[in-house]
Amino acid sequence: MANTDATGAGPEPAPALRRAVRGYLDHLTVERGLSANTLSSYRRDLDRYLRGLAAGGVTDLADARPADVAAHVARLRAGDGDHPPLAAASAARAASAVRGLHRFAVREGLVGVDASRDVRPPTPPRRLPRALDVAEVTRLLDGVGPAADGAGGSAALPLRDRALLEFLYGTGARISEAVGAAVDDLDLVEGTALLHGKGGRTRAVPIGGYAAGALRAYLTRARPALVAAGRGTPVVFVNSRGGPLSRQSAWTILRRAARRAGLPVDGPDAVSPHTLRHSYATHLLDGGADVRVVQELLGHASVTTTQVYTLVTVERLREVYATAHPRARG
Structure with missing residues (x-):
């Protein structure tokens, strides 16, 4: 024994x-x-x-x-x-x-049969993505930029920060897709961007007017000065030394803007780059977009992945119904 x-x-x-x-x-x-x-x-x-x-x-x-x-x-x-x-x-x-x-x-040949093969692990409850409402997104985006920072219109880093956050929300890009985007991937005349996603898949997505405006301001008034500080790089978003902006730095930019806007930066509902992606998808569906279109915009290989956002919108409809309908509560 x-x-x-x-x-x-x-x-x-x-x-x-x-x-x-x-x-x-x-x-x-x-x-x-x-x-x-x-x-x-x-x-x-x-x-x-x-x-x-x-x-x-x-x-x-x-x-x-x-x-x-x-x-x-x-x-x-x-x-x-x-x-x-x-x-x-x-x-x-x-x-x-x-x-x-x-x-x-x-x-490794240590055993002949996998004893765990047919044993199913516990299934964690599905947690609906945290999506900001439109007013919260507006507050977040308005909390970054030259005006919000009390700087002049030529302030390079605030212009970059505003362009980055507008780009994340305006395209639904993953953080890796945003910091990896090259200047040649943008067509601000047509209002489109090429995003290089998971598995080597590339997709073209529209850029909204606000994001396009913020990108123009950054590319013409800020990026040239930042790139001049280093050797130059083809990526859109650069750091203060002219090199590619890292994912960690992009997180810091967002956290700073969220804190300024009075949004959570810690805990399960902390604002993250993925929060903007969640919000992008949720707001499209709330506005009547077809789930298949949203799937293409997000770059999901399967519509099943996208359908979690339909649960978010149904949950919001339920909340509105419960508070607005006179006979919702018995």
């Missing part, structure tokens, strides 16, 4: 189980390049799983059965004497670590 660990967290797993986990964690470190924090979470999740196997008398991963994996997933949600119950999202993450271990063991 396995000895109980001094921590009281359950029996100490057999060496064969420990070796399997070490091999998997080494694989994640070398082949996947996971961060130290992520690896620490995996190590913790897998240690709990191994102790559960050890308590059931399993000493080798090849002896683990689907019932052992299912029982572990059930314990994650229900809790036990040493661990509180986990929320669905946390339990799903822990179950994912276990499934990854078993898949790795099959690939």
